[in-house]
Amino acid sequence: MKVLSIDTSNYALGVALLDGDQVIGEYITNIKKNHSVRVMPAIEALMNDCDVKPHDLSKIVVAKGPGSYTGVRIGVTIAKTLAWTLNIPLVGVSSLEVLAASAGRYFEGAISPLFDARRGQIYTSLYQFKEGKTVALKKDQLLLAEDWAMELKEQSEKVLFVGNDVHLHRTTFEKALGNxxxxxxxxxxxxxxxxxxxxxxxxxxxxxxxxxxNYIRLAEAEANWIKANKEKIRK
Known part of the structure; x- marks a missing residue:
């Protein structure tokens, strides 16, 4: 089984090819460039380098959010188009679960992947590895970093924070959780x-x-439109 994975849900862009139990190719960048322009060339280059043709693929897996609204839409749209065109299965995975699995496989404790959501808020969740698999201890959510720190303080085990945006909230977690x-x-x-x-x-x-x-929340423009048209919607 050859699996193509696509992640454009946040700042980093990544595509990979899995053949059975072997990773045959992986491409990651973490640079400020347009995902919509770069993701298809990245997929094409990776498949060419690995001598994989579109008809060789058995499944498409995409990071479905939360994260950047535009980024999530790009990845999901491409994944759906490829799956439909090739008539192969499509699977979506939480972007937070991917992040947790990328860093916490051998961590003996809870794992809190996070993405910054601005205004002191974060997208986050809580995972743990059990028998080699990620287990969700809490669902994906949007909340203030301070509130999340207080919630985590109630449990005794250590918590691994992972993500490119962790540094934005590190002081908050250090102050509340210490060691x-x-x-x-x-x-x-x-x-x-x-x-x-x-x-x-x-x-x-x-x-x-x-x-x-899975955006978790509406885009700001959508939320503003609903607020402005609330009376019309009720009618």
């Missing part, structure tokens, strides 16, 4: 597309047409 807070190294902050492929490899396929991203 209970552990921070991933810089080489572990990028979500690995190979982990995404592995997470989705054995998951049940989803309906291509009804598959949608």
């Amino acid at each position: 209970q807070a552990v921070f991933a190294e810089i080489t572990e902050q990028n979500p690995r597309p190979a982990e995404l492929a592995l997470l989705g490899r054995d998951k049940e396929a989803e309906d291509v047409h009804s598959f949608v991203p």
Whole structure:
């Protein structure tokens, strides 16, 4: 089984090819460039380098959010188009779960992957590895970093914080949790597309047409429109 994974849900861009139990190719960048322009050439280059043709693929796995609204849409749209065109299964995986799996596989404690959501807020969740698999202890959510720190303080085990945005909130976690807070190294902050492929490899396929991203919250423009048109919607 050859699996193509795609992650454009946040700042880092990643694509990978998994063939059975072997990672045959992986491409990651963490630079400020347009995902919409770069992701298809990245997929094409990786497949060419690995001598994989589109008809060789057995499944598409995509990071479905949360994260950047535009980034999530790009990855999901491309994944749906490829899956539909090639008539192969599509699977979506939480972008936070991918990040947790990328850094916490051998961490004996809880793992809190996070993305900055501005205004002191973060997208986060809590995972733990059990028998080699990620187990969600808390669902993906959007909340203030300060509130998350207080919530984590109630449990005794150490918590590994991972993600390129951790440094924005590190002081908050250190102040609230002290030695209970552990921070991933810089080489572990990028979500690995190979982990995404592995997470989705054995998951049940989803309906291509009804598959949608997990934004957790509405885009600001959408929220403002709903607020401005609340009375019209009620009618």
